Amino acid sequence: MIKVHVPATSANLCIGYDCLGLALDLYNHFTFEKSDALEITGCDPQFQNEDNLVVVAFKRVCQYLKVDFPSFHLHIDAQIPVSSGLGSSASCLVAGIAGANAWFEANLDLQSMVTLATQLEGHPDNVAPAILGQASISYFYKDKVISTIVSCHGWHGLVMMPDYQVNTKKARKVIPSSIEHDKACLQVAHALTFMQALQNKDEDKLLASCMDYLHEPYRRQLIKEYDDIHQYCFERNFPMWISGSGPTMMAISIKEENIRNLYLWMKENYPNIQCHFVTIDQKGVSVDYE
Structure with missing residues (x-):
């Protein structure tokens, strides 16, 4: 077997x-x-x-x-x-x-x-x-x-799964075929910073690099809870993003307290969204x- x-x-x-x-x-x-x-x-x-x-x-x-x-x-x-x-x-x-x-x-x-x-x-x-x-x-x-x-290790995460699906083909169709040159440059800089910050447990740099120009600005419209959850996390200085094409979202932090507090906030404000604590x-x- x-x-x-x-x-x-x-x-x-x-x-x-x-x-x-x-x-x-x-x-x-x-x-x-x-x-x-x-x-x-x-x-x-x-x-x-x-x-x-x-x-x-x-x-x-x-x-x-x-x-x-x-x-x-x-x-x-x-x-x-x-x-x-x-x-x-x-x-x-x-x-x-x-x-x-x-x-x-x-x-x-x-x-x-x-x-x-x-x-x-x-x-x-x-x-x-x-x-x-x-x-x-x-x-x-x-x-x-x-x-x-x-x-990378030491990060605490919360995956948040709404009770509906986002069609992958539809999620790809909302993405534009090109972006401006200056945004492309920023995208590269953010990606390079993100990976180093993830490895070095540098939450401030990880947060600063979580600004996407390729898909999240367009896919967020397919996930009705995204903006509210995004605002909660970024106001408290830890990042979150759409996992894959969604609708699942994920937040991570070096501080377990941040993730625990997010979980409690989700249970109060979005009880229909399934939440799971995860690590890497x-x-x-x-x-x-x-």
Whole structure:
């Protein structure tokens, strides 16, 4: 029996559209066992077939390794909410790749796994941190993905999940095709500052760098609670952002008290929004054998 554990992720991190991501200590668990036929349990019946993203990714590794696709029983224990902006789909792709790697004892290196997952996902900001852990910067170069791990720990976070969904295609359509040159320069400066501040636990610089020009000014209109929560956090000098394409939002702080107070404020003002305390996952995808 092979057990694969994949962390949730927060993609974009405000200023890193499609290239920055952060792994969180909320997990999906996947079990692979030998079986006479493909069997999938633990998920909605509509996903209990070969179109399941875990199976799709497993097959992609089979093609890459030039081996036959085996039969197995896949059981999914999902703790990451679906279509919430926390990398649920990415976790399935990563699980399929890691599961196949373990099944065939292929010893794929992490960067190859990131590349395979990105080829399926389309962009690396969710799959890279799910594989690598911590925070990561990733982009395509020629036919592979280049990833850099940014070591970070000690941050306390709160993910805030409204009780509705934001369609990813709609969220991409609201983004303009170009921005002004001066804003592009600021975007680069903010991204560089953000990653160093995250690593150095410099909350003041992290807050100052959380000013995006690529997607948040346009996607915020799709999340009706965004402006109020954003104002609360920034008035108290800690950052928050849209996780992925939303509607989930995330706030982080070095000071646990800030996050605890935000949680209490959310419960009072937005009781219908689910809130979860999180920290930064340190190791990414992991595999156990039984």
